[in-house]
Amino acid sequence: MPNIELPIRLQGLHGSPYTRKALAVLRYRRLPYRFIIGQPGTPIEAGRPQGESLPVPKVVLLPTFYFADENGEEQAVTDTTPILRRLEDAFDERSVVPTDPVVAFINYLVEDYCDEWLTRCMFHYRWAYEDDIDKAGSVLPFYGRMSLSSEQAAKFKQFFSERQVGRLYVVGSNDTTRPVIEESYVRFLGILDAHLQRHQFLMGNRPGSADFAAFGQLTCLTHFDPTPMRLTLELSPRTYAWVERAEDLCGYEVSDDDWLSREAVGEVLRPLLDEIARTHMPQMLANAKALAAGEKTFETTIDGKLWQQPSFPYQGKCLRWTREELDRLSADDRSAARAILDASGLLPLIDEPTA
Numbered sequence: 519m520p521n522i523e524l525p526i527r528l529q530g531l532h533g534s535p536y537t538r539k540a541l542a543v544l545r546y547r548r549l550p551y552r553f554i555i556g557q558p559g560t561p562i563e564a565g566r567p568q569g570e571s572l573p574v575p576k577v578v579l580l581p582t583f584y585f586a587d588e589n590g591e592e593q594a595v596t597d598t599t600p601i602l603r604r605l606e607d608a609f610d611e612r613s614v615v616p617t618d619p620v621v622a623f624i625n626y627l628v629e630d631y632c633d634e635w636l637t638r639c640m641f642h643y644r645w646a647y648e649d650d651i652d653k654a655g656s657v658l659p660f661y662g663r664m665s666l667s668s669e670q671a672a673k674f675k676q677f678f679s680e681r682q683v684g685r686l687y688v689v690g691s692n693d694t695t696r697p698v699i700e701e702s703y704v705r706f707l708g709i710l711d712a713h714l715q716r717h718q719f720l721m722g723n724r725p726g727s728a729d730f731a732a733f734g735q736l737t738c739l740t741h742f743d744p745t746p747m748r749l750t751l752e753l754s755p756r757t758y759a760w761v762e763r764a765e766d767l768c769g770y771e772v773s774d775d776d777w778l779s780r781e782a783v784g785e786v787l788r789p790l791l792d793e794i795a796r797t798h799m800p801q802m803l804a805n806a807k808a809l810a811a812g813e814k815t816f817e818t819t820i821d822g823k824l825w826q827q828p829s830f831p832y833q834g835k836c837l838r839w840t841r842e843e844l845d846r847l848s849a850d851d852r853s854a855a856r857a858i859l860d861a862s863g864l865l866p867l868i869d870e871p872t873a
């Protein structure tokens with residue numbers, strides 16, 4: 519893998535939770551970066567070097583990073599989880615992946631839960647309630663184009679809000695699943711609040727990529743979207759404060775002893791792992807089975823309630839990558855990790871046949 523040139527260049531928008539995830543990691547790791555505000559492939563409004571043209575990813579996703587390939591060709595690269603691992607390979611200092619392989623696997627699993635389940639809560643709350651739709655529709659257009667006229671902004675508000683509200687079914691959000699999604703966020707807040715009373719971060723007294731995945735979604739849930747923000751301030755002002763701190767941890771000193779140990783991680787994160795088994799796991803397994811059967815939609819039960827949504831190929835890959843991540847461990851580490859999963863009823867996430 520060729521070296522990564524500094525400053526690292528990425529493009530994204532402040533309203534994008536995964537963009538915020540990536541930016542917070544770069545700040546924490548003290549990696550010089552250039553954050554290009556905008557959407558790949560759309561003309562940049564201002565603040566760009568003349569004549570700079572950046573490649574556009576096949577699937578436009580935020581954030582997009584720009585890395586040189588073997589031939590020195592600039593490539594547009596998306597998907598924060600593998601991008602963070604690429605930064606781990608290229609830079610040693612202030613790693614966001616725990617040194618202990620078992621703890622690293624749990625960090626990976628929690629990162630996947632935040633990126634693929636907590637994001638459901640974020641998208642649901644943003645596009646399910648009038649207040650939230652109104653704020654997002656009013657503010658998001660300006661993140662990419664500050665100079666929009668009021669007419670243009672109004673047009674964009676309508677177009678974008680209708681588009682996003684129309685995509686609620688993609689994350690499984692509907693009247694039946696609304697309580698499943700919302701109760702899971704309330705439980706997550708309670709779990710995080712209790713955890714932060716004993717540890718500075720999910721992965722111990724230093725942040726793992728799982729912490730930054732949680733932070734990314736929480737920037738929207740706690741500091742932007744009115745409905746979940748009210749809920750967060752009512753139930754866990756501690757979480758509200760944690761999110762603001764995690765925005766910039768460049769001055770937060772860490773050592774290898776600050777990670778949760780493999781002996782402690784199962785016990786300490788039990789409430790969160792139980793939550794993952796309750797919500798994320800059944801959804802990921804049902805999705806993978808539907809994909810294997812070539813079904814366009816699937817139904818399952820989460821929390822005793824009917825869960826319906828279109829099958830989502832990307833999350834089929836996420837489940838496969840989680841299983842491969844465990845397979846990469848040594849036999850001893852794998853059985854230690856399986857014991858932690860088993861204690862929370864999470865072994866089906868690894869073992870249940872999906873084809």
Ligand SMILES: N[C@@H](CCC(=O)N[C@@H](CS)C(=O)NCC(=O)O)C(=O)O
Nearest residue numbers: 534535536578579580581597598599
């Ligand atoms: N798994 C990807 C997810 C990236 C993603 O979905 N980004 C959103 C913005 S937060 C996006 O670009 N969505 C495309 C769209 O809305 O068209 C990652 O971790 O980077």
